[in-house]
Amino acid sequence: MARLHVLPPDDRAERLWALGRWGGLLGFAALLLALVVEPRPALASLWNIAVPLLPASFFVAPAFWRGVCPLSTLNAFGNRLGPARLMTPGQSAAIGALGLVLFHVIVPARHLGLNTDGPLLAGALGAIALLALGLGAAFASRSAFCNALCPVLPVERLYGQAPLLAVSRGRCGTCTVCTPVGCLDLADDKAMRQLIGPARGLGRWTVTPFGLFAASLPGFIIGYGLTPDVGGHAWPRVYAATLGGAAASYAIVALAVRLLRPRPMRAVTACAALSGVLYYWMTAPIVVRNLALPPAIAPGIRGAALVGIGLWAVRALRRAD
Ligand code: SF4
Structure with missing residues (x-):
């Protein structure tokens, strides 16, 4: 099945991207303000509408979000504030590993207050925004934040490995190859393969950082x-549930890989599809409850996720080597 091509790389597309970037930045500023002034509706729309749409957009075309993400805009803006230094391979690996750690620290922290405390979330997002800006001032293009430290990046790469739509990248009109390996904007469908690298052929993909993820x-x-939303005092319970689940999952997948010896990229694709379906399966009833929607919508979301991600997986598995 061929990918549909949208947004041709012409002036019109560039104007649309610019509009999207400014819209994203203004939306981010409005969100920070609303989280402090009117936290309840701001939290409800962020966690129950905006965030659940992101994984679906990564399956369809990660270029959409990467083209308008306000943190990415700040990262790129930071380039104007400092000298553009290329990262060394060691720095790139270290900051990338830190991004994986941040994902496993920040996501569970939603249950510890980020889901329910608007000012706390505004502070956390503000701190991450400053980090994106600072890393843009220290390192070339978007190599250090968007392609290394961003805690959303591992999910973008996993779900964005076989996009359904071919979308021209919304940034980096001229690529300077600031990130030689694993940039979704440079080669979305090759990024995951590049990151797993030679271990892919040797059957050791599960011991690479992204294989492990x-x-x-x-x-x-x-x-x-x-796990429900609990206070900060219950952090051992929250991290035991999430990291314990991650460890059990890793053990099961590693055992299955050892016994069944599937082709590496097929196994990675299966992990991505299973994760996407599980996410929507567990999120659907929460969204329906929090937004007071008719209960029949939850099975609808689950069914749409099953069908959509199933189709994505069939197509991705055919291409996986
Ligand atoms: S498209 Fe090129 S310049 Fe832009 S982030 Fe990717 S590697 Fe860097």
């Missing part, structure tokens, strides 16, 4: 979904 994500999602 892919194998542990299904259990992490189950652990998160089964």
